[in-house]
Amino acid sequence: MATPISPNVERENYLNKHYGVGSWLLTTDHKRIALLYLLSITFFFFIGGFFALLIRLELLTPASDLVQVDTYNKLFTQHGQVMVFFFLIPSIPAVLGNFLIPLMVGAKDLAFPKINLLSWYLYIIGGVMMVHCMLTGGVDSGWTFYVPLSTSFLNTKVVEAGLAIFVAGFSSILTGLNFIVTIHRMRAPGMTWMRLPLFVWAHYATSIIQILGTPVVAITLVLVVAERSLHLGIFDPKLGGDPLLFQHLFWFYSHPAVYIMILPSMGVVTEIIACFSRKRIFGYSFVAMSSIAIAVFGFLVWAHHMFVAGISVYAALIFSLLSYAVAVPSAVKVFNWTATLYKGSIHYDAPMLYAFGFLGLFTVGGLTGLFLSALGVDMHVHDTYFVIAHFHYIMVGGALMGYLGGMHFWWPKISGKLYPEGWARLAALIVFIGFNLTFFPQFILGYLGMPRRYADYSHMPEFQILNVFSTAGATVLGVGYLLPMIYFLWSMRYGKPAPDNPWNAAGLEWQTQSPPTTFNFDEEPVVTWEAYNYDEIDKGHKEVPQVVG
Amino acid sequence: MAGNVDALFIFLLIVTGMMTLLVFCAIVYFAARYRYRKGVPAEQIEGSIPLELTWTIIPFGVFMVIFAWGAVVYFQGRTPPRDSTEVYVVAKQWMWKLEHAEGQREINELHVPVGRDVKLIMTSQDVIHSFFVPAFRIKQDVVPGRYTVAWFRATKPGTYHLFCTQYCGTQHSGMIGSVVVMEPAQYQAWMSGGSGGPLSATGEKIFAELGCATCHRSDTQGRGPNLQGLFGRPVQLEDGRMVNADENYLRESILDPGSKIVRGFKPVMPTFQGLVSEEQLGALVAYVKSLSQSGPAGPKSAAAAPESAPGKGNQVQ
Numbered sequence: 001m002a003t004p005i006s007p008n009v010e011r012e013n014y015l016n017k018h019y020g021v022g023s024w025l026l027t028t029d030h031k032r033i034a035l036l037y038l039l040s041i042t043f044f045f046f047i048g049g050f051f052a053l054l055i056r057l058e059l060l061t062p063a064s065d066l067v068q069v070d071t072y073n074k075l076f077t078q079h080g081q082v083m084v085f086f087f088l089i090p091s092i093p094a095v096l097g098n099f100l101i102p103l104m105v106g107a108k109d110l111a112f113p114k115i116n117l118l119s120w121y122l123y124i125i126g127g128v129m130m131v132h133c134m135l136t137g138g139v140d141s142g143w144t145f146y147v148p149l150s151t152s153f154l155n156t157k158v159v160e161a162g163l164a165i166f167v168a169g170f171s172s173i174l175t176g177l178n179f180i181v182t183i184h185r186m187r188a189p190g191m192t193w194m195r196l197p198l199f200v201w202a203h204y205a206t207s208i209i210q211i212l213g214t215p216v217v218a219i220t221l222v223l224v225v226a227e228r229s230l231h232l233g234i235f236d237p238k239l240g241g242d243p244l245l246f247q248h249l250f251w252f253y254s255h256p257a258v259y260i261m262i263l264p265s266m267g268v269v270t271e272i273i274a275c276f277s278r279k280r281i282f283g284y285s286f287v288a289m290s291s292i293a294i295a296v297f298g299f300l301v302w303a304h305h306m307f308v309a310g311i312s313v314y315a316a317l318i319f320s321l322l323s324y325a326v327a328v329p330s331a332v333k334v335f336n337w338t339a340t341l342y343k344g345s346i347h348y349d350a351p352m353l354y355a356f357g358f359l360g361l362f363t364v365g366g367l368t369g370l371f372l373s374a375l376g377v378d379m380h381v382h383d384t385y386f387v388i389a390h391f392h393y394i395m396v397g398g399a400l401m402g403y404l405g406g407m408h409f410w411w412p413k414i415s416g417k418l419y420p421e422g423w424a425r426l427a428a429l430i431v432f433i434g435f436n437l438t439f440f441p442q443f444i445l446g447y448l449g450m451p452r453r454y455a456d457y458s459h460m461p462e463f464q465i466l467n468v469f470s471t472a473g474a475t476v477l478g479v480g481y482l483l484p485m486i487y488f489l490w491s492m493r494y495g496k497p498a499p500d501n502p503w504n505a506a507g508l509e510w511q512t513q514s515p516p517t518t519f520n521f522d523e524e525p526v527v528t529w530e531a532y533n534y535d536e537i538d539k540g541h542k543e544v545p546q547v548v549g
Numbered sequence: 550m551a552g553n554v555d556a557l558f559i560f561l562l563i564v565t566g567m568m569t570l571l572v573f574c575a576i577v578y579f580a581a582r583y584r585y586r587k588g589v590p591a592e593q594i595e596g597s598i599p600l601e602l603t604w605t606i607i608p609f610g611v612f613m614v615i616f617a618w619g620a621v622v623y624f625q626g627r628t629p630p631r632d633s634t635e636v637y638v639v640a641k642q643w644m645w646k647l648e649h650a651e652g653q654r655e656i657n658e659l660h661v662p663v664g665r666d667v668k669l670i671m672t673s674q675d676v677i678h679s680f681f682v683p684a685f686r687i688k689q690d691v692v693p694g695r696y697t698v699a700w701f702r703a704t705k706p707g708t709y710h711l712f713c714t715q716y717c718g719t720q721h722s723g724m725i726g727s728v729v730v731m732e733p734a735q736y737q738a739w740m741s742g743g744s745g746g747p748l749s750a751t752g753e754k755i756f757a758e759l760g761c762a763t764c765h766r767s768d769t770q771g772r773g774p775n776l777q778g779l780f781g782r783p784v785q786l787e788d789g790r791m792v793n794a795d796e797n798y799l800r801e802s803i804l805d806p807g808s809k810i811v812r813g814f815k816p817v818m819p820t821f822q823g824l825v826s827e828e829q830l831g832a833l834v835a836y837v838k839s840l841s842q843s844g845p846a847g848p849k850s851a852a853a854a855p856e857s858a859p860g861k862g863n864q865v866q
Contacts, residue, residue, distance in 0.1 A: 070719055142716045148693065149676040149718055153642070237694025243677055244692070277583070283596035308679065309690045310697045313627050317620050324612035328605060335604040336596075338572055341579035343592040348584070356576065363572055367565040374561060374615050376622025380554050380686040383679060383714040447558070449683025451714040454722035460710065535593045 013416065013515040028113035029518055034099035035414070036120050037090060040127060042485065044086040047131075049481065051079035056438075056474040059467045064456035072455035073140035074156070080143025085165050086127055088399055089257060092264035093210075094123070094175055096406045097203045099414060101179055103509035103516065104197050106188025106525040111181035119174035126168030133160035142453065144254070147235035147246040151227040158228055162221040169218045172260075176210030179203050188508070190527035194288075197507050197531050198281060201288040202267025205295035209256045209263075212299070217253035220246065247309055251302035259298040261395050262362075263291055265402025266333060269355045272409050273337050275505040276352035277344030278534045283336045290329035290336075297326035307378045316375055323373035330366050334359065345538075349503070350424035354405030357432045361397025365390060368443065386446025389439045397435055404431065404484060412498030416515040417491045423483060431480035437473025441466040506532050551704075553622045554686040560618070564611060626687060629700035633668035634661075637748065637831035640671065640678040640691040643720035645711065648828065650835060651740060652747045657726030659711065661703055662736035668700045670796055670834075674827050679715035682728055690715055696796045703730040752836025755829050764818070773818060774811045780841040785812045799834045 014031045024032060055075050058066040067075065098116065102109050110116050133139060139161040141150040150158050183196070183204050224246070226232045233239030235246040274281050281287055303311055303319040337359060346352070368390040371377050381387065411419050445466045450457065457463050501510040512521050529536065583591075636659065639646040647655045661667050671680060673693040680699060681688040689699035703709075713724035731739060756762060764773035774784075780799070783791050787810040792798055801808055803825070806818035825833065 064722070069722070073716075073719065073721070140719075144716075146677060146716065149716070153676055153718060237692075243694070278585075278591040280593050280595065282594060283601050286596065286601050307623070308688045309677075310692045310695065313624060316623065320619060320623075321616055324609075324616050327612060328609050331608045332601065332605055334572060336601075338575045338579070339594075339596075339600070341576065341583060343594065344579070344583045345585045345589060345591040346580055346583050356580070359576060360573065363569055367568060370565060370612065370615055371558070371561050374557060374619030374622075376554055376557050376619045376626060377561065378619075379623060379626050379688050380558075380683070382688055383681070384683075449681070449710065449712065451681065451712045451722075453716040456722040459725055534591060538590055 011513060012517060013513065014518045015416070015515050017518050026117075028109070028117050030098050030102050030110045030113065030116055031414075031516065031518075033116050033120050034095050037094040037098060037123070040120075040124060041087050041090050041095065044082050044127065045481075047134075048079050048082035048087055049478065051075045051082070053474065053478060055079060056471040058455065059457075060471045062456070062458040062461050062464050064458075069455045070140060073142075073453070074138040076453055077140050077142050078134055078138060078161075081139075081161060081165065082130065083395075084143060084257065084261075085168055086123075086130060088261040088395055089172055090123060090175075091261075091399070091403050092268060092406060093179070093203060093206055093260070094120075094171075096268065096403070096410060097179060097206075097264060098175070100410065100509055101182055101200060101203060102186065103413075103512065103520055104200050104507055105183060105186055106191055106508050106521065106527065107182060107186035108519040108521070110178045111186055112178050115174050116178055119171040119178070122174070123168055123171035126164045126166075126171065129160060129164035129167060133157045133164055136160070144250060145221070145224055145246075146250075147224065147227070147241075147243050148237070151224055152236045152238070159225050162225050166218050166221050169214045172210050173214045176207035176214075179207040180211070183207075188525045188527055191508075192527075194285065195527060195529070195531050196288075197267075198270040198284070198287050198291075199264075199267035202263045202270070202291045205291035206260050206263045208292075208295050209260050209298065213253040213256045213260075216249060217257075220249040220253070223249075244306070244309060244311065247306050248303065251305045252299070255302040255305065256295075256298045258391070258394060259294055261399040262402075263294060265358065265399045265406075266291065268402040268406035268409070269337065269358045271505075271507070272351045272355040272405050273340050274532045274534065275409070275503050276347045276349060276355070277341050278347075278538055279340055279344045280530075280532045280534065281336065282339035282342070283332075284531065286332055287336050290332045293329040294326060297322065297329070301326050304373055304378075307375055308382050320373050320375050324370070327366065327369060327373070334363055334366070348425075350419075350421060350428055351405045351409035351503075353425055353428035354401050354408065354431075357428060357435075358398060358401040358405060360432075361393050361401060361435065365393025365397055368393065380449075381446050383452055384446035385442040385450045385452060388452050389442035389446060392439045392442075397439070401431070404428075407484065407488070409503070410509070411488065411491070412502045413509060413514050413516070415488075415492055415495070416498050417495030418498050418502065419484075419491045419495060420487050423487045427480055427483040427487075430476060430483065434473050434476030434478075434480050438470050438477050439473070441469040441473075445470075504537055506534055506537060551684065551686045553625065557615075557618050557622055561615060564615070568608075626700075627698075629668040629698060630666045633666035633700055635668050635670060635835070636661075637828075637835065638669050638671040638680065638691065639674060639827045639831065640680070640713070640724075641674040642676065642718050643713070643724040645680075645713075645724070645726050646828070648748055648831060649740075650748050652751065653740060653742075657711070658729060659726070660729045660731060660736065660739050662733045663703055663706055663730055664733070666700060666702045668698060670831070671697050671699065672800075672827055672831075676717045677715050678713045678717050678724065681712045681714040682709055683712070684709040685728075688714060696800055698796070703728070706730050706732055706735075748832050748835040749839035750836075752829075752832035752834070752839075755825070755833055756836055759821070759824075772814070774814060776837050776840050778841045780838045782841075784809075786810060787812050787814070796834055796838075799837050800830060803830060803833060 014029055058072055137157055139156045139158055141154055141158050183200060223234050227234045233241045235241040235243050270281055301319060301323045303315060304323045307316050372390060408424055445463055450463045498514045500514050508525055635650045637648045645657050647659050671691040673691045678691040679688060680691055685701040687699050687701050689697050691697060707730055709728045711726040711728050764771050765776050767777055769775060779794050782794050784794050785791055804822045806820060807816050810816050
């Protein structure tokens with residue numbers, strides 16, 4: 001990894017303390033495990049992205065001409081499975097959360113370093129199973145595994161895919177467990193709950209969902225496997241089962257899973273906005289509590305995926321009402337971020353551009369959620385491209401923008417190198433433009449009635465023009481994603497050495513060296529200040545504390 | 550229907566458009582007005598409880614308006630008018646089979662007259678499908694093992710897309726068809742183009758062939774309940790529950806007779822699971838329903854509760 005090129009980096013740190021493959025594969029250092037995750041999720045991101053590219057190319061023309069219909073069905077299925085279970089869910093928690101939570105709370109490591117390594121191995125075992133599933137024929141059940149299609153009708157690798165996700169799920173559960181215990185037990189003296197960075201609060205909320213939700217989807221997938229291989233009648237009505245039961249169980253996890261993806265991203269954006277406005281976060285406690293509220297309400301809205309599935313009118317009414325309830329804390333966050341900008345001293349570095357991008361795209365994604373929770377409108381736009389556009393605005397526009405913003409913000413800390421700022425700003429702009437060009441036309445397509453998961457729309461040539469826009473946008477977006485990977489790699493060798501606190505940011509992670517030493521702090525930090533004490537930092541009244549290594 | 554959905558959609562566009570504009574303008578203004586200037590430090594603000602309450606309560610109020618409006622539109626969309634024309638829909642990989650109450654059968658095409666309420670009673674032979682006509686703004690999943698219901702009233706002659714919107718396997722994107730809306734006169738002409746007689750008559754034939762009439766006699770002496778005037782009425786069960794005799798109840802009583810025993814009767818009926826196809830089942834249901842329309846149906850049948858049975862029948866209507 002990082003070759004020392006300047007005296008500054010030659011200080012002993014977690015990267016150069018040990019060398020060799022073994023020192024990485026057997027490490028229990030949360031920072032090294034974060035990097036292991038970074039490599040692995042980047043691998044899966046590009047697989048999922050490649051599938052997305054093929055999907056968009058197929059949809060460039062109405063006829064099914066680039067790939068066979070079955071292949072197309074596998075592409076969207078595995079695009080979803082890879083992106084959701086092997087990229088988005090681990091992305092921020094397993095990389096940035098893993099790296100930063102111990103630093104932010106002032107601890108030497110997570111509470112259970114070996115379990116942390118175990119969860120990476122579980123992720124890798126699940127990932128290898130998923131790749132094996134793809135290489136031996138793939139699966140075309142849709143990432144949602146709807147029954148009885150998946151259990152009784154398909155001849156593809158449903159069992160393999162289900163078990164791969166089952167195994168990877170345990171990785172997520174263990175990471176959540178580790179975070180919760182760490183946040184409860186490992187905070188440095190003086191680091192009270194209300195002094196925690198909001199990034200930590202967001203991860204606390206995320207971990208609750210991971211622990212409570214993931215086992216449900218794991219069990220559900222086991223039931224799918226059981227029905228498929230042993231013909232136990234659970235979901236298929238021909239065997240005496242109930243297909244809607246599956247949907248209830250599946251969405252009981254998979255809706256909260258959206259919050260596993262977006263909450264950490266909200267945490268990242270909160271840190272970035274505070275730093276680049278040089279301000280305290282407006283309404284700290286409201287932002288913290290809204291994360292918890294989202295985690296709690298997020299468990300009560302699953303059946304809004306089922307308004308036209310055949311549930312009763314009254315069930316639909318309740319789930320619609322609760323869906324609006326979960327929209328409120330998200331709105332509260334957006335208003336608080338906006339208010340934080342007020343009377344700030346705003347810098348436009350690349351992380352902040354990503355945060356602005358997040359704000360814009362998340363707002364659109366969130367507000368279009370109001371359309372889908374409105375029962376009458378959902379009857380029309382459900383399972384059309386409107387839904388595709390909506391959740392990509394949240395999960396790609398929101399979660400992924402936050403992830404990229406966070407990678408830029410903490411890259412100097414992680415790698416000890418500065419990334420090229422000009423390129424990074426350009427990439428942020430390209431991603432923003434490419435994203436909107438890809439997904440905005442899909443809202444219109446959905447309203448016009450184009451169903452999702454259609455390989456062939458040759459009977460509806462009127463949909464082509466918007467699909468052409470979308471494919472063009474996806475190409476731009478692809479460039480926007482490749483750029484950061486290139487310049488991050490470039491900066492590891494050629495980047496300028498990073499100072500310990502390049503942004504003059506608050507937070508304990510900036511008060512140790514870049515990159516940190518294996519045990520993060522030379523002596524245990526004692527916290528005497530509130531989070532986001534930018535006034536003190538900028539006035540220079542308070543020298544950035546004493547824990548420098 | 551389409552008008553109602555669109556009105557709410559436009560309202561949503563306006564409301565969310567205003568919210569977006571508000572947030573974006575604030576962000577752009579703050580970002581420009583408070584950009585970094587040397588020597589001008591940020592002003593620290595802790596927060597403000599009144600502001601937090603304002604932007605919690607106002608959005609919540611707006612959301613409740615959207616919720617209520619959406620609920621009303623949904624309720625209309627889920628509640629077919631009582632005198633709708635009925636069409637039985639059987640979906641399978643990868644086609645739509647439609648059978649009019651009058652007996653006409655169609656595949657992937659549905660002919661309907663302008664201005665008539667059409668109620669679709671739908672089930673699937675295999676996996677879950679979804680019946681979607683974008684022009685009518687209606688969509689309903691079609692689920693194996695039960696009936697689901699949708700309805701529409703077409704207002705303009707023409708040919709409209711019919712899509713399957715629930716992914717159902719290889720040829721999902723080929724499971725498309727059209728709804729042909731005709732002027733009443735044309736429709737009459739189309740209808741007279743031959744059929745095997747009304748669906749209920751087909752059902753009556755099957756009813757006789759399967760020997761149902763041996764027990765379900767039209768007097769009170771049968772071993773099974775009298776089916777005259779049954780449809781749409783509440784039924785008292787042996788275990789004390791009351792269920793409404795809707796399509797799903799009839800379906801379940803044919804396929805799984807032991808699950809809901811009418812009070813005063815013994816669980817002696819054999820199952821017909823696997824003995825009748827979905828089409829025959831639809832015909833039987835249509836026949837039993839017809840016994841409530843013509844015969845000396847009790848006054849109750851007209852006023853019977855429109856809502857679904859409490860227990861398992863997750864069915865609307």
